[in-house]
Amino acid sequence: MDGGANGVKTLRAFKDSNEYFITILDDNQTKARKFKHIRDERRYKYGNAELVDCQIELLDSKDLGFIYECRAVIVKWNNGRKSVLVTDIPPDLLDASEITKKYFDRWPMQEKQFRDAKSGVNIHRIVGYGKKVENYDKMDEKHRELCEKIAQLKSRLKAPLAEIEVIEEELVDLYRKERTLRERSNIIEGKRVLDEADSNELEHCEARINKCLRQQKAIEKKDNDAFKRLKKYLKEEKRIRGKDKVYRIDTELDQIMTCFKMSFINLCSLFLTKCMGHERFELQTLFESIFQLGGEAVVDDERERIGLEMNPKEPELMGKLNKGLSILNTMDIHDLDDRFVTFDV
Structure with a gap:
């Protein structure tokens, strides 16, 4: 399924079905706190990526408080991009590489019929493409300007960034503790089942995390416009990084x-x-x-x-x-x- 059709309500509908699903999550659905039972990275058998098999907890926006737990595969591509696939296919049926291949193979099989129709006489390929690599000076200049703007903003926000760094260091330990406690729990009918001691500790841990996040937002709010620009520039820099080379087309x-x-x-x-x-x-x-x-x-x-x-x-x-x-x-x-x-x- 496409990312636009993977609401938790839709995924839950597969519970009593004879069919399996594989879908991809948007970036706003892949916060680190949602993952648990994270396994070691494995090399993707069919491409240039590292795969991490794990479990993910998703909240159903249509059913307040309902937790949906399923398998997830984190795909860390060699070009720096990341994709997160979720599925209900058990690991003993398909491993992480097969899950990844099954999902991304659907593009040429289902959504590239026009390209396939053109392939009979090879007009889906550009003749003379990829013969010569040239410098993309405009993109190189844009990347340099972005790096300068980022450096200037970081210099201006040096004090608040230092405060945020301290908070983030504290959050690392809290996130690790939270994940450990969540891994001890079981999700039954959308509810977390955990013994009383661990449940109280989890609530306390989540409260501390929320407190740290509020502190972080309060710091950013003092220089709201500057932090917005910094996030925007960092996102754009990541997007155009490594795009200073282009192929000449005849x-x-x-x-x-x-x-x-x-x-x-x-x-x-x-x-x-x-x-x-x-x-x-x-x-x-x-x-x-x-x-x-x-x-x-x-x-x-x-x-x-x-x-x-x-x-x-x-x-x-x-x-x-x-x-x-x-x-x-x-x-x-x-x-x-x-x-x-x-x-x-």
Whole structure:
């Protein structure tokens, strides 16, 4: 499922279903406090990433206080990005690599039909792309300016940032303690079940965390505009980091080759319409069943006769092709040397 369809209410509906789900979470759904039972990182078998298998607790906004617990896979891509997948598929059925592959494989299989349709004559690829790497000076300059702005803001906010750093150090220990207590609990019918001592300790820990977060917000509120700009610049810097290189594209070569490809498609369409009685074939079928037929050509000064070898495994298609070539021979086709071209099977 897409990220837009993964409300907790929707995920809960799979409880009594015979089907499984895999979906991706938005950034605002992946706060560190929600994860527990975090396992060691494993290398992604099918790509450049590290995977972390764990459990996640999600709150149902439609049912106040309801806790939904399920499996999560944190995908840490080598380019610095992070994705979080959630699923109800048990680990003994699919490991983290298989979960990740299943989700991201759906894009070419379900949502790239147009690209697949163009791939028959390779017009989904840009000719001349990726041949030469060049410096992207504008992006490099933008990144440098952002870094300067970030440095200036950090210098200006040196005192409040130091206070926030102290609070964050305290939060690290509190988050670790909170996770340990949550891991001791069980989620039954959306409610946390924990013994009284641990329950009281968890409440106390959460109260201290909330107090620290309020203190942090109070510090940021004193320089609200500056902190907003700092967060904005940090987010933008992370987005454009490493984008100072681009591939040069030979657009003229791509346009020329695209003209040839589209001309070929039009000729195929003309052949199927005029000669094959509006038959419908995929380009791959045309290549495999017709264009790759063997044969020989006999050429003299006035005529070029092309004889194709019939494929005995496809007699019906060969019959249609024979009729189509008969019609094609009436179209007065000539080659570049003005020789009359005829076809037969």
